[in-house]
Amino acid sequence: MRNETVLRVQRNAERVVSDLRGLRERMAALRKRLPEVTEEMTELIEPYTPEAELAVALEGAVLDLGPWIERLEEALAVTPERLREDWERARQPLPARGPAREAAPSPPELERFSEAARRAIYEDVVRNRFRPAPSSLTPDDFELQVVYVHGRWMVSYRKLWESPTQGADIPRELLIVGLNERSEPTYVAV
Numbered sequence: 013m014r015n016e017t018v019l020r021v022q023r024n025a026e027r028v029v030s031d032l033r034g035l036r037e038r039m040a041a042l043r044k045r046l047p048e049v050t051e052e053m054t055e056l057i058e059p060y061t062p063e064a065e066l067a068v069a070l071e072g073a074v075l076d077l078g079p080w081i082e083r084l085e086e087a088l089a090v091t092p093e094r095l096r097e098d099w100e101r102a103r104q105p106l107p108a109r110g111p112a113r114e115a116a117p118s119p120p121e122l123e124r125f126s127e128a129a130r131r132a133i134y135e136d137v138v139r140n141r142f143r144p145a146p147s148s149l150t151p152d153d154f155e156l157q158v159v160y161v162h163g164r165w166m167v168s169y170r171k172l173w174e175s176p177t178q179g180a181d182i183p184r185e186l187l188i189v190g191l192n193e194r195s196e197p198t199y200v201a202v
Contacts, residue, residue, distance in 0.1 A: 043070040078200035125160040165189035
């Protein structure tokens, strides 16, 4: 009986994840239909328009859904073996701190601009998106940029692995940066 209940909940959770992905995609599509928020608005030279306010709210909602979707996907994909490995690893004593052991980097503060946060995001993107694949290309070849715009951190780079459509430039990826429940950077494509 319990297994049937768990299976039903898992199936429903899979539908919720699918619904959340669809909702995020619909909100991102709506955002693309709105005009850009002007620099004058962000610098408080002129007031926000209703369209700009809606654009910022949609961008925020798209960003905020990313960690929820990611967390549910992780929970749905978990296996008893992985949980046991994680449990065993968590029970291991921590190595003593000393001059030979480097402190783990603290999570970047994303609420305001700082060079330290920009650098931490840049290094995280390089480590997790560009280094796993063996290649002679560098982040500069991808035109990787990390910027702080409208109160949000964003990452942009050329998708060199994709072929451009005839007559078009190489496509770019634009990611909005957030933090998951473990204070690790997450990236939502827009």
